[in-house]
Amino acid sequence: GQQVMQIPQYQHVQEGEDFTTYCNSSTTLSNIQWYKQRPGGHPVFLIQLVKSGEVKKQKRLTFQFGEAKKNSSLHITATQTTDVGTYFCAGRREAGNNRKLIWGLGTSLAVNP
Amino acid sequence: DGGITQSPKYLFRKEGQNVTLSCEQNLNHDAMYWYRQDPGQGLRLIYYSQIVNDFQKGDIAEGYSVSREKKESFPLTVTSAQKNPTAFYLCASTRDRGRIEVNTEAFFGQGTRLTVV
Numbered sequence: 001g002q003q004v005m006q007i008p009q010y011q012h013v014q015e016g017e018d019f020t021t022y023c024n025s026s027t028t029l030s031n032i033q034w035y036k037q038r039p040g041g042h043p044v045f046l047i048q049l050v051k052s053g054e055v056k057k058q059k060r061l062t063f064q065f066g067e068a069k070k071n072s073s074l075h076i077t078a079t080q081t082t083d084v085g086t087y088f089c090a091g092r093r094e095a096g097n098n099r100k101l102i103w104g105l106g107t108s109l110a111v112n113p
Numbered sequence: 114d115g116g117i118t119q120s121p122k123y124l125f126r127k128e129g130q131n132v133t134l135s136c137e138q139n140l141n142h143d144a145m146y147w148y149r150q151d152p153g154q155g156l157r158l159i160y161y162s163q164i165v166n167d168f169q170k171g172d173i174a175e176g177y178s179v180s181r182e183k184k185e186s187f188p189l190t191v192t193s194a195q196k197n198p199t200a201f202y203l204c205a206s207t208r209d210r211g212r213i214e215v216n217t218e219a220f221f222g223q224g225t226r227l228t229v230v
Contacts, residue, residue: 006155033218042203043156045218088155092217100146100163101207101219105155 006104019076021107023089119222136204144209145187
């Protein structure tokens with residue numbers, strides 16, 4: 001079945017270093033979403049990308065959607081301790097009746113102060 | 114305030130008992146989902162429903178059951194057939210009608226931590 005692979009599974013950085021997580025789908029996606037889950041919390045929506053090659057920024061976070069709409073990345077510049085958590089990508093298939101989200105397994109980010 | 118509410122936050126179950134987790138949303142969303150999350154793991158789909166009176170099995174439906182009698186409610190029953198039910202359960206909803214590019218984000222409840230004692 002369709003999968004969304006997310007790497008790395010874990011990342012440990014010093015505060016101030018950059019961080020990137022990558023998602024790759026086996027099939028073309030209609031859109032991709034990114035979520036953040038703080039320790040002990042629930043996933044919270046960050047952003048949705050729809051267009052081929054789209055790039056969106058939220059302060060220190062940069063999100064990209066690949067030209068083929070099969071891969072995406074989240075890059076955090078100069079990490080802070082408030083960035084700690086697990087980052088998930090979730091994609092939706094192109095068309096069809098089944099539009100449920102397909103989730104990556106997440107990347108857990110730890111930041112040393 | 115619109116949102117999605119799960120209850121209880123913590124639940125303890127004796128082996129052999131069925132328990133039901135509540136999930137209610139007032140977002141007027143069509144689709145609702147139940148996920149299971151184990152420590153350090155991602156989200157695994159248990160069941161989902163795209164419309165009232167209809168639901169589909171997810172990837173790990175064995176030992177679970179659901180109902181969708183009302184648009185606002187999607188309760189999950191963890192049956193005694195579920196061999197390893199201790200986990201964090203998350204309910205989510207999405208607005209799934211219309212253009213797929215518009216506002217299809219998932220809203221999550223606060224989760225229910227189920228422990229078998």
